[in-house]
Amino acid sequence: xxxxxxxxxxxxxxxxxxxxxxxxxxxxxxxxxxxxxxxxxxxxxxxxxxxxxxxxxxxxxxxxxxxxxxxxxxxxxxxxxxxxxxxxxxxxxxxxxxxxxxxxxxxxxxxxxxxxxxxxxxxxxxxxxxxxxxxxxxxxxxxxxxxxxxxxxxxxxxxxxxxxxxxxxxxxxxxxxxxxxxxxxxxxxxxxxxxxxxxxxxxxxxxxxx
Amino acid sequence: xxxxxxxxxxxxxxxxxxxxxxxxxxxxxxxxxxxxxxxxxxxxxxxxxxxxxxxxxxxxxxxxxxxxxxxxxxxxxxxxxxxxxxxxxxxxxxxxxxxxxxxxxxxxxxxxxxxxxxxxxxxxxxxxxxxxxxxxxxxxxxxxxxxxxxxxxxxxxxxxxxxx
Numbered sequence: 001x002x003x004x005x006x007x008x009x010x011x012x013x014x015x016x017x018x019x020x021x022x023x024x025x026x027x028x029x030x031x032x033x034x035x036x037x038x039x040x041x042x043x044x045x046x047x048x049x050x051x052x053x054x055x056x057x058x059x060x061x062x063x064x065x066x067x068x069x070x071x072x073x074x075x076x077x078x079x080x081x082x083x084x085x086x087x088x089x090x091x092x093x094x095x096x097x098x099x100x101x102x103x104x105x106x107x108x109x110x111x112x113x114x115x116x117x118x119x120x121x122x123x124x125x126x127x128x129x130x131x132x133x134x135x136x137x138x139x140x141x142x143x144x145x146x147x148x149x150x151x152x153x154x155x156x157x158x159x160x161x162x163x164x165x166x167x168x169x170x171x172x173x174x175x176x177x178x179x180x181x182x183x184x185x186x187x188x189x190x191x192x193x194x195x196x197x198x199x200x201x202x203x204x205x206x207x208x209x210x
Numbered sequence: 211x212x213x214x215x216x217x218x219x220x221x222x223x224x225x226x227x228x229x230x231x232x233x234x235x236x237x238x239x240x241x242x243x244x245x246x247x248x249x250x251x252x253x254x255x256x257x258x259x260x261x262x263x264x265x266x267x268x269x270x271x272x273x274x275x276x277x278x279x280x281x282x283x284x285x286x287x288x289x290x291x292x293x294x295x296x297x298x299x300x301x302x303x304x305x306x307x308x309x310x311x312x313x314x315x316x317x318x319x320x321x322x323x324x325x326x327x328x329x330x331x332x333x334x335x336x337x338x339x340x341x342x343x344x345x346x347x348x349x350x351x352x353x354x355x356x357x358x359x360x361x362x363x364x365x366x367x368x369x370x371x372x373x374x
Binding site: 003007008012018020021022028029031032033034035037039106108109110111112113114117197201204209 | 219224231232249253256258261262271277278279281282316319320323328334338340348357360365368369
């Protein structure tokens with residue numbers, strides 16, 4: 001007899017050992033899900049809000065930030081275009097995320113379900129990547145214009161030796177790189193922990209198809 | 211969601227709950243985890259229920275949602291349901307249910323199955339539930355041939371464990 005047939009016999013005999021009452025099932029319907037999709041959904045909302053706030057808050061609350069922007073963008077059309085582009089990207093990501101979340105269906109086959117979840121995660125990844133790139137570019141641009149418009153710093157840099165200038169820019173780049181890397185590692189860890197099991201199972205399914 | 215739908219769902223789940231218990235039994239090792247996974251599968255079934263059109267049998271539909279929850283969606287939580295009734299129901303799974311089988315061979319087999327990875331467990335589960343390879347392949351999203359090949363490998367693996 002096949003080992004699994006022996007198990008099959010026992011499997012079906014052993015199935016009535018515990019029963020949940022209808023009342024308990026009713027109670028369960030009102031509990032919140034703790035699935036990874038739900039967590040991923042909350043994370044994506046948090047990401048959107050966080051980066052929107054980073055983009056938007058300074059323009060509303062910081063007078064000096066706006067003055068800086070006015071100094072850098074003497075051409076108002078350029079600033080309007082950048083703002084339009086920023087909001088268009090945010091709306092695009094909201095739409096993509098909404099679509100990706102809607103596409104996740106627990107009634108799909110296991111592989112398709114995993115792919116839908118991974119697609120959602122990929123969209124969040126691109127959104128974060130986009131924001132990190134923009135942030136890095138903004139810091140570099142800010143630094144450049146900051147130096148250009150501050151006579152004190154400009155004079156010091158002009159008078160500085162080559163190695164001092166090199167050191168100054170070097171430190172700036174290392175700092176920007178360090179913060180970007182920290183952000184990136186944080187995300188890697190966050191999603192790595194959340195999707196560890198899913199990734200493992202997805203790889204296993206893919207391996208079966210090779 | 212309206213009351214009638216809720217009532218229908220609860221009635222169906224109560225009747226077919228064994229399927230969910232079997233999934234939980236395969237993917238968990240203790241009462242708390244079993245309980246937690248049972249709740250998550252119930253939530254997922256309930257959320258998907260309005261779209262259940264009845265083209266497939268309720269039980270067939272449950273296999274898919276149950277397994278998907280166990281191998282993909284489930285994340286261990288620390289939630290506890292405070293309902294008095296829930297605490298009191300005959301839901302407590304004794305430790306013996308997991309390993310107190312009469313025959314030593316079965317004991318070893320269950321132990322071996324618990325050591326399989328999530329996907330292998332899903333295959334074994336569907337096999338034990340008498341599903342054919344077409345249904346197994348459709349549930350997991352792999353080809354029928356690969357499902358068959360993998361199942362044979364699992365059988366060999368279990369045989370080796372049993373004979374060692």
